Amino acid sequence: MKKLILSIAVISAVGITSCRKDKQVTNDFSDLGTMTAFFEAYAPKAESFTLDASVGGTITTSKGTKIKFPANVFLDANNNVVSGNIKVHVKDILKPSDMILGDKPTMDAKGGFLRSFGELIVKADKNGAELGIKKDSAQVVVPLGIREAQGQGNKIPIWDGDTTISTTSTGYNHVNAPSSVTSSIKVPKGVNWIDMGTTATSNPAGTESTFMLDALGQWRNCDALLNNGGTRVTVLGYFTVNYNEQTNSNYTGKEPTMLFFKQKNQNTLIKLYNVIVNAPAGKEGLLSYQQSFTVGMEGTFLAISSKNGKFYAHMKDVTIPAPNGTDNYVGIDFIPQEVSEAALIGLINQMNSK
Missing domain, CATH: 2.60.40 (Immunoglobulin-like)
Structure with a gap:
């Protein structure tokens, strides 16, 4: 794809590894020939970082997204503060090519067009056990922003991309009578972004946007709803x-x-x-x-x-x-x-x- 390997800036308490690689055309799909195989091979990959949870630190992805974690903000399944080395995994999507390959289009639940200032998901684990985080404790800075101009301000809504929808299946029950079952399923692909009511703030130059990370393991999208007037x-x-x-x-x-x-x-x-x-x-x-x-x-x-x-x-x-x-x-x-x-x-x- 279009990505270049960039140097990763970290503060002293942070070590990193990365599971991403340049998207080069090296795979042979002559026997597969399916869209699914193609997208799975070239979809954006998460980057992994090693962090001392007791100290905290700042991690910077190869795309320039920075996340600052204070000390003692990671939590285990019992909400106890975690110490020692942990793994932090970040997948950030900033460009249309990544939106295509990562299956993260930018539109709201009604089909409205969203101008993206960054989509990302952050996960963490210790020895394979999934971790949580204290709400709004980590600061995210995305290298995209909007200038404050003509009184429009520089606030950008934050959208939740992990949506639960209902689906109904019909059939016949144990006495051969027509029946239906309604169940809820997760739609984690960002096809139904919902405004969370919180915002990111762009710097005056419009080069970056900052917001607080409220949770781990959930997609967050920093987007402005485009006002495309007309018929x-x-x-x-x-x-x-x-x-x-x-x-x-x-x-x-x-x-x-x-x-x-x-x-x-x-x-x-x-x-x-x-x-x-x-x-x-x-x-x-x-x-x-x-x-x-x-x-x-x-x-x-x-x-x-x-x-x-x-x-x-x-x-x-x-x-x-x-x-x-x-x-x-x-x-x-x-x-x-x-x-x-x-x-x-x-x-x-x-x-x-x-």
């Missing part, structure tokens, strides 16, 4: 060729056909999840949340598929047109062509500069 419209993405019919409306992972959108000059990444049902040939594909795009919006779509052991892709710069007549939608055609693994990584990286 609202639904976008339908038609894969005129190389659509994989096994694609489902999957909100928690990868599918063999996927469609992403990046708004021009914004650090945002939208994933179109919903499958167009009962579509005729040439109109199969994916659609956005209802009325979530605006007419005149500029940006770039990346349509990708895996089919019969091969990858297909089409990158397309667009200006969202007005719908025809009384239509409440616009259709955009994609013609994914066969690409190599290296070319697909290259297209994903290009989304960073769109």
Whole structure:
């Protein structure tokens, strides 16, 4: 991918190791040929640090995110303060290419576009036992920010990405009568970001944002909701060729056909999840949340598929047109062509500069 190995700055009490590596095109997927295998291989990896919990310290990821841990803030399962060496694991996502590969699009529960100032998850353990942390004890500084201008202020909302949703299954019970069961499942992929009511603060130069870490093991997203004014419209993405019919409306992972959108000059990444049902040939594909795009919006779509052991892709710069007549939608055609693994990584990286 686009990452470079950067030096990691730490204070004296901190030692580090890292389980991440450059995303280089070295894997051979000729026998796998699936989108899942591709994403698992190239998804952003967590970085691991060794820290003396009794002393605390500051860790800095290769992307520049800094987290300052005071002394004696880590807790075991019984809420007792932990001492001695522990492992801290950080995965931070700052660019659209990581959002694609890490399956962390930036939109809220209603499909609203979020401008990202950093997504991250922090975990810690001692001898393999998971640890907690005192609420709001650690300070996070992300190397992205927003200038205070025209009275808008420099506060950025914090969003929770670990969401519980309800799902209902229907069938027949033990006496062959129709029955249904409703259960709750976790959606940890950041597809349903919820505003927590807390904020990060950017510095005056707009180069970094600071917030307090309230918990471990949960995704946190420092994002501003974009106010895209104008006529609202639904976008339908038609894969005129190389659509994989096994694609489902999957909100928690990868599918063999996927469609992403990046708004021009914004650090945002939208994933179109919903499958167009009962579509005729040439109109199969994916659609956005209802009325979530605006007419005149500029940006770039990346349509990708895996089919019969091969990858297909089409990158397309667009200006969202007005719908025809009384239509409440616009259709955009994609013609994914066969690409190599290296070319697909290259297209994903290009989304960073769109």
